[in-house]
Amino acid sequence: MTSGTRDGPGTGYVLGDTDPELARLDVLARLYGPATAAWLDSAGLAPGASVVDLGCGPGAAALAAAERVGPTGRVVGVDASDRHLAVARRRAAEAGHAHVEFVRADVTTWSPAGPVDAVLGRLVLLHLPDPVALVARSAALVRPGGVVAFQDVVLTSRAAHPPLPLLTAYDRWLRTALGRLGVPLDAGLRLTGVFRAAGLPDPVLTSAQPLERGGDAAGWAVVAGDVTSLLPAFERTGTATAAEIGPEDFERRLRAEAAAADAVLVNPMLVGAVARVP
Template identity: 70%
Template sequence: MDDGSAPAAGGYVLGSTDREMARLAALSEVYGPVTAAWLDSAGLRPGATVVDVGCGPGDVSLAAAERVGPTGTVLGLDAAPRPLELARARAAAAGLRNVSFEQADVTRWRPPAPVDAVVGRLILVHLPDPVAQVARLAGTVRPGGVVAFADVALSTRAAQPELPLLTAFNAWLLGTFTRSGRPVDMALRLTGVFRAAGLPDPVLTAAAPLERGGDAVGWSVVAGDVAGLLPVMERTGVATREEIGPETFEQRLRAQAAEHDAVLVNPLVVGAVARTPDGGG
């Protein structure tokens, strides 16, 4: 949300600015391998119909489209028009004709007919009632179809040796999410969410990618979080612009990391995959 108003609990707070698009690109680079492993564990087959909820600029949608092939279809859904424009351009550039994108409220959207799979990466943390939404979306999937969500445990980001600026950022980030009514550990709740939504225990994949030094891509994710969340940080009283210094934040953070040759532990991302009951007894 980038209109300057206070976000409702469960709303997306990181906006759709150029900086946020850059943050999402960095995030996808860091988490590309675990995303691929998660989608592979989902077993998306050629010819399958897939819906990607909260698709953003389309990384998961495009990866799913490659897996289901030209006989399958992927529909990416997002509430913000800006990321969808980028997603459509990326699909066209990749020559993927089996993927399309639609602006929609993912908490209410329903397909005209059951689909083979519903997937979503880093979306449940932003939804007001993850259990209810997973249960609702699972209801749009055919019997024996796939329900797959991946999310993050924000509290697991760290550096070794500890970097003062990252330590400060972690406190700002966790405080902002907590005061905005969002969980900071959704990755660790996925099994419970799936169970409460009436699904079997999911198959899990997980990774907390490691990088080293001042050139780590993950520092761009951190800096993007600062830029996107700054209005909310100030509004909720977590930190002020003067404390954060957003204009030079990334430069200072990278300098600290380079000086100490620090190892960055990017936050743990967990992917969960389950199949809907097939009614076979």
């Protein structure tokens, strides 16, 4: 799920690969597990298939793909973060997936030894300056009739009902900082246009937007993890300071607000797109 380090507008992954970021990604994997399963099922991954997962992060989508292609298949996860790859390799070994390999490389330039049956990318396109180029390149890596599948988020769709002051502030910080860094907030809604521009047929779309209630919602940990991971970006872009945000107890305060209001958390929509290469 990482493609590099952001040094300017639209040049790479802005969330880092620290322990808090790994924890955030684990919560995301659990929260959106059913959505990822539906997306992969729509891709029709068959036993024995060869699959590449670009920007694999700690390996959630790659391992889910490995379950579908079975031991006669092969899955290669590609990521730029050694920390994420170490976690992915450990989890693959614990699951007994000898048919899964993880490679450290730039997802925009890496190529497999030959054509594969499917190329996946989960929460990676929003971090790239040219998502169309990656999707087009992915299509070139797939044999005719193979699958290109990407899944991305609509960050503007997160909400609480009733509204919570801390979440409202967080959304303002997120939109401002990512806007200044050139990261699209609606990447999931752009997928059809990206696939068309890459020369692919209109994709089959899946979507999910998990709802939770109260102070124990898992999604509050995602928000708090974002605050920790994005704090350098918030400060670098002049969006907010650590003193304004209070990251050390942000999650506790957010959960307390949610519990007091018995708030419903509408987690961001996750959109999957799948197309077959002509």
